[in-house]
Amino acid sequence: xxINKIDLKNFRLHKETxxxxxxxxxxxxxxxxxxxxxxxxxxxxxxxxxxxTQSKDLEVVSFSELYFNVVGNFSDLVNNNVRIFxxxxxxxxxxxxxxxxxxxxxxxxxNFPVVTLIPSNHLITQGAxxxxxxxxxxxxxxxxxxxxxxxxxxxxxxxxRSSLLNQIKESKSKKLFDELNVWTESLVNQGSEIIExxxxxxxxxxxxxxxxxxxxxxxxxxxxxxxSFLNNSVESNIKKAFVDELKKCESLEIVRGSNLVGxxxxxxxxxxxxxxxxxxxxxxxxxxxxxxLRFGEFFYLKNIIGRTPIFLMDDIFGELDAFRANxxxxxxxxxxxxxxxxxxxxxxxxxxxxxxxxxxxxxxxQIINA
Amino acid sequence: xxxxxxxxxxxxxLSKLPSIGRKSAQRLALHILKxxxxxxxxxxxxxxxxxxxxxxxxxxxxxxxxxxxxxxxSEKRDKSIICVVExxxxxxxxxxxxxxxxxxxxxxxxxxxLSGKDADSLNLKELIxxxxxxxxTEVILALNPDTEGETTSLYIGRLLKTFNVKVSRLARxxxxxxxxxxxxxxxxxxxxxxxxxx
Ligand SMILES: [Zn+2]
Numbered sequence: 001x002x003i004n005k006i007d008l009k010n011f012r013l014h015k016e017t018x019x020x021x022x023x024x025x026x027x028x029x030x031x032x033x034x035x036x037x038x039x040x041x042x043x044x045x046x047x048x049x050x051x052x053t054q055s056k057d058l059e060v061v062s063f064s065e066l067y068f069n070v071v072g073n074f075s076d077l078v079n080n081n082v083r084i085f086x087x088x089x090x091x092x093x094x095x096x097x098x099x100x101x102x103x104x105x106x107x108x109x110x111n112f113p114v115v116t117l118i119p120s121n122h123l124i125t126q127g128a129x130x131x132x133x134x135x136x137x138x139x140x141x142x143x144x145x146x147x148x149x150x151x152x153x154x155x156x157x158x159x160x161r162s163s164l165l166n167q168i169k170e171s172k173s174k175k176l177f178d179e180l181n182v183w184t185e186s187l188v189n190q191g192s193e194i195i196e197x198x199x200x201x202x203x204x205x206x207x208x209x210x211x212x213x214x215x216x217x218x219x220x221x222x223x224x225x226x227x228s229f230l231n232n233s234v235e236s237n238i239k240k241a242f243v244d245e246l247k248k249c250e251s252l253e254i255v256r257g258s259n260l261v262g263x264x265x266x267x268x269x270x271x272x273x274x275x276x277x278x279x280x281x282x283x284x285x286x287x288x289x290x291x292x293l294r295f296g297e298f299f300y301l302k303n304i305i306g307r308t309p310i311f312l313m314d315d316i317f318g319e320l321d322a323f324r325a326n327x328x329x330x331x332x333x334x335x336x337x338x339x340x341x342x343x344x345x346x347x348x349x350x351x352x353x354x355x356x357x358x359x360x361x362x363x364x365x366q367i368i369n370a
Numbered sequence: 371x372x373x374x375x376x377x378x379x380x381x382x383x384l385s386k387l388p389s390i391g392r393k394s395a396q397r398l399a400l401h402i403l404k405x406x407x408x409x410x411x412x413x414x415x416x417x418x419x420x421x422x423x424x425x426x427x428x429x430x431x432x433x434x435x436x437x438x439x440x441x442x443x444s445e446k447r448d449k450s451i452i453c454v455v456e457x458x459x460x461x462x463x464x465x466x467x468x469x470x471x472x473x474x475x476x477x478x479x480x481x482x483x484l485s486g487k488d489a490d491s492l493n494l495k496e497l498i499x500x501x502x503x504x505x506x507t508e509v510i511l512a513l514n515p516d517t518e519g520e521t522t523s524l525y526i527g528r529l530l531k532t533f534n535v536k537v538s539r540l541a542r543x544x545x546x547x548x549x550x551x552x553x554x555x556x557x558x559x560x561x562x563x564x565x566x567x568x
Contacts (some may be wrong), residue, residue: 153517158517164483179481179489182524186517 001076001112001307002337003043003322012038013365021339022358025332027351028341029361036341040116040312043339046072046082047114047310049095049105057086057093060184074112076307081110106152110142113309117294117316124293125277125286139297141202145306147197154190158259161187168256184246187262192238195229195262202227202268207343209296216295216327217288222279226269229329230261287319291328296358298335311338317351318343326366377403429500431476432461433492441465448472448508450501454526456480456514464512467531468560472510475500476533480513480522489525497526508536510565515540538565 004025008014013035028036036160037053041060044052051057060299061068071083071092082277083096095102102108122129141148161183205268213223235241245261252259269275270289277289317325317340329351342366344357345351361368373381377399385395402410426432427439434440441447441461451472455461461474477492501509511526513519523539530537540562 062390153520156517157521160481160483160521167483175490178528179483179525182481182521182528183483185524190517319547 001074001310003046003310004073004075005338006039006042006046006073007069007071008042009067009334010062011042011068011070012060012062013039014042015365017365017367019360019367021337022356023337023355024354026337026339027345027357027359028339028362029230029343029345029359030341031343034363035365036307036362037118037314038365039360040118040314040339040341042070042308043072043312044114044116045070045084047108047112048075049084049093050106050118052312053120058088058091061086061088063149066270071151077307080109093115106145106148109148110145110305111307113142114312115294115298115301115309116312116314117291118312118314121290121294122286125270125281125289132268133264133266134197135293136201139205139300142301143201144197147194149188150193150197154194154263156186157183157190158262162258165254165259169254169257187259188239188242188246192242195238195242195266198227198229198263198266205296205300208300208303209292212295212299212331213288213292215331216291216324221272221285222270222274223289223292224274226271227266228269229263229266231265237314284321284324287364291316292325295331295335302336308336311335313338313340315341378495380437388412425514431458431478431496432474433458446471449504451510452497452506452508453510453512455512456519460512464562467562470510472508476511477522481525482518482519492522494526494529498529498533501530501535506535507537509514510562511537511539512562538567540565 003021005018005020008017011017017039017359019039030036038060041052041055051060055066057068066089067085067087069083069085071081074080074082081096082231083099084093084098086093095105095108097108116136117136124135137147137151151190161180164176164180164183167173168180168228202225209225210223213221228259230238230241230245233241233245235244242261249260263347272281272285272289275281281289297310298309301307316328320328332340359369380402381392382396384390384398385392387395390398402413423435424433425435425437425534426435427434427442429442432437432439432441436443448471453464453470453472453473454475454477455464456477456479458476461476464470464474475493475497477494479487479492479499481487481489495568497509502507509526511523512532513523527537
């Protein structure tokens with residue numbers, strides 16, 4: 001899938017920006033705060049309707065304007081115009097495909113696959129379990145709308161169940177236990193499905209990830225991802241393990257008024273040669289791991305959904321040593337369309353710069369040449 | 371801005387209706403203003419009658435013109451099957467498919483601790499009483515396919531376990547996150563035919 005052109009209105013520094021893109025590599029070059037990242041942000045909006053860096057939609061609207069509007073023209077087997085319109089006064093975002101309002105964001109997700117590599121991603125390897133769950137949930141959701149649906153149901157069940165746990169804590173009513181039992185059954189049903197999906201996903205994804213790691217590191221380091229679920233359970237019957245763990249926490253859940261067991265507590269462990277990355281990894285190894293995850297994700301999505309994702313990379317070459325930068329530059333030739341921000345092109349003569357690649361120079365929200 | 375207060379009042383009342391915004395309310399009010407007197411009388415009469423001449427069926431909690439609704443009274447309906455739905459609008463949605471010939475039971479919602487809906491606030495005792503009294507052979511749970519609907523189905527399934535009655539659920543196949551009310555006739559019809567036993 002390719003995005004052919006984009007049209008921005010009142011989008012951060014971009015009062016009015018129109019660009020035709022290359023279907024290969026697009027280098028976006030400019031100083032800090034000139035509007036490079038917001039170009040990636042706008043493409044991300046078109047693919048997911050969400051913000052790339054988790055800014056509020058309000059903050060994206062240009063100063064003293066009332067709305068922003070982003071239009072992108074995508075082509076795959078067919079051409080689609082996607083438009084995201086945000087009205088600041090109503091704090092309302094509308095999503096259109098070919099000018100038809102599609103309502104929910106979940107309709108968009110997975111239809112315009114996108115892979116990102118941005119500075120805040122360091123949390124995936126260095127942050128909390130929730131950062132890793134969020135990462136893998138987003139990858140699996142792009143590949144499976146069933147997974148997204150169960151995930152949304154499960155999150156709803158968590159809210160309902162913790163509300164009920166609190167009511168039981170307050171009222172001590174025995175009658176509510178009958179209701180708790182069925183919410184627990186829903187929790188176990190949906191939660192087990194999520195765990196099974198994650199296990200199945202990881203079996204396939206591991207290869208993609210390891211291949212990518214090999215491409216950017218010559219050294220014989222073997223990276224692995226391990227999924228730790230239900231307090232490190234090794235039980236093969238997920239539902240049974242789930243029920244067993246819940247039993248252990250029965251009274252504590254009521255005391256705390258919250259859900260203490262389930263896939264919303266799981267973690268993914270990253271290892272290098274069987275050493276845990278989080279404990280023993282160097283900065284460089286963290287970085288390599290992260291880049292390999294994203295490239296692995298790219299090829300995984302490409303094969304599973306049969307559509308080539310768009311790759312967005314924000315400022316990744318800046319902190320890389322020449323060896324890795326060279327490797328990645330070579331690797332870029334194997335992917336489809338990518339958008340890569342750089343502060344200065346002159347330091348990167350090793351970058352792949354094919355005939356069909358495009359250099360977009362940007363200053364103060366204006367495109368100088370493209 | 372000066373608008374005659376009678377017109378303003380009509381606009382205000384109309385805009386209280388679901389999915390009617392200020393602009394639509396104004397358009398409706400002006401349309402009524404231009405219509406023939408007889409038509410306006412018919413409209414207002416039918417609205418008033420809707421409220422004055424209807425009540426909730428004592429048996430199934432569907433809307434009715436008498437104490438007992440036409441579906442519950444009908445000789446042609448199979449009284450051994452009860453289809454449990456959340457709201458009156460779901461009865462209308464299923465009736466339109468012509469695939470179901472039993473009776474209904476309107477729960478008046480689903481379990482939802484977040485919005486303070488517990489088992490006591492649903493018409494569940496009445497359902498149990500009917501299953502006993504009417505010697506039902508099958509109860510079909512046709513709740514919305516969201517997590518609240520599914521969980522409420524589990525709850526009712528447990529309640530009915532002690533009775534000699536087959537409990538089934540509409541087959542999935544309803545659109546994701548979709549309400550029964552908004553699903554098309556064919557989809558509900560298919561789901562009704564391919565229901566699964568709990
Ligand atoms: Zn009735």
